[in-house]
Amino acid sequence: MEVTDLLFRLILLFLPGIVAFILVDKLTVHKKFELDEKVLYSLILGLFSYLLYTLGLIAFQSLGWADISRNPSFFSAVSNTSTPIDFWEIAVCIPVSVVTGFSVSYAISHRWVFRLGKFLRVTQKHGSPGALEYLINSNAQWVVIRDAERDLMYYGKILLWSNPDERDEICLTEVKVYRNSTGNFLYDTPTLLVMADWSKLSFEFPAITKNLNAKRNGKK
Numbered sequence: 079m080e081v082t083d084l085l086f087r088l089i090l091l092f093l094p095g096i097v098a099f100i101l102v103d104k105l106t107v108h109k110k111f112e113l114d115e116k117v118l119y120s121l122i123l124g125l126f127s128y129l130l131y132t133l134g135l136i137a138f139q140s141l142g143w144a145d146i147s148r149n150p151s152f153f154s155a156v157s158n159t160s161t162p163i164d165f166w167e168i169a170v171c172i173p174v175s176v177v178t179g180f181s182v183s184y185a186i187s188h189r190w191v192f193r194l195g196k197f198l199r200v201t202q203k204h205g206s207p208g209a210l211e212y213l214i215n216s217n218a219q220w221v222v223i224r225d226a227e228r229d230l231m232y233y234g235k236i237l238l239w240s241n242p243d244e245r246d247e248i249c250l251t252e253v254k255v256y257r258n259s260t261g262n263f264l265y266d267t268p269t270l271l272v273m274a275d276w277s278k279l280s281f282e283f284p285a286i287t288k289n290l291n292a293k294r295n296g297k298k
Contacts, residue, residue, distance in 0.1 A: 084159070091155055093168055094175035095124020101179030106186045123182065127175040128152045131167070134174070221250070222282035223272055224258050231258040232272060246276045 089096070099120040103111065111119070132150045151164040152171075185191065195201035223232040234250030253270040256263055272279075 087159065087163065088156075090163055090168065091152060092120055092124040094127040094171040094178075095120040095122070097172055098123035098127055098175040098179035098182070101176065102183050102186065105180070105183035108186075123175065123178055127171050127178045130178065131171045131174050220284055221248075222284065223248070223250075224280040224282070225272075225274060225278070226258060226280070227278060229258045230264075231256040231261075232270060234270060237269070246274060248272050 099116065102119070102123070103116075128150065135150060151161060151167060155161040155163055192201065219235055221232075221234065221236055225231070232250060232253055232255055234253035237249040237251045239249065240247040248271075250270045250272065251268060252266075253268070254263065254266045255270075
């Protein structure tokens with residue numbers, strides 16, 4: 079068998095993993111994946127999807143909910159190139175991989191692994207690509223953005239923000255704009271898209287500061 083044929087065979091077999099990875103890639107905020115990471119995560123998600131499919135097949139057979147006589151062929155097809163590819167199995171695993179992709183995305187977005195690690199005291203990482211993303215994800219609604227170069231200050235409610243690996247954008251609503259150096263009010267606007275290098279801006283989160291102060295006072 080030529081290498082191209084083997085590669086095509088593997089792509090077909092791991093199509094569920096590729097689907098799951100695409101969902102995770104699109105639904106979560108993260109640093110840009112390298113090619114080897116894309117391949118590795120697709121393989122892992124594919125194996126997990128086939129494992130869920132196998133467990134579901136065993137459950138259906140043991141409970142007698144359906145007369146299913148077929149056995150999973152994925153693992154045999156991966157290890158033995160003479161085993162024919164079961165396209166029905168791949169077709170069934172693709173919806174399973176969609177569930178896998180959504181579940182993994184939910185776990186990543188809510189930082190389950192890092193929360194468990196903190197609970198077990200094995201890590202102090204917060205699970206976000208950067209400190210700013212962590213603060214924005216910490217139920218922060220209102221923010222003060224200071225642009226020293228333009229001598230402007232924006233106070234508004236966070237609507238959405240872009241992936242900082244792609245572009246630096248943050249959209250605010252109910253915005254009030256002030257002169258940063260004097261604090262003089264300039265104007266207000268329903269919606270404002272701030273497009274600037276985040277490293278040149280400063281961000282203040284009044285609600286988070288207020289909550290931290292309340293917790294500190296409560297401990298006294």
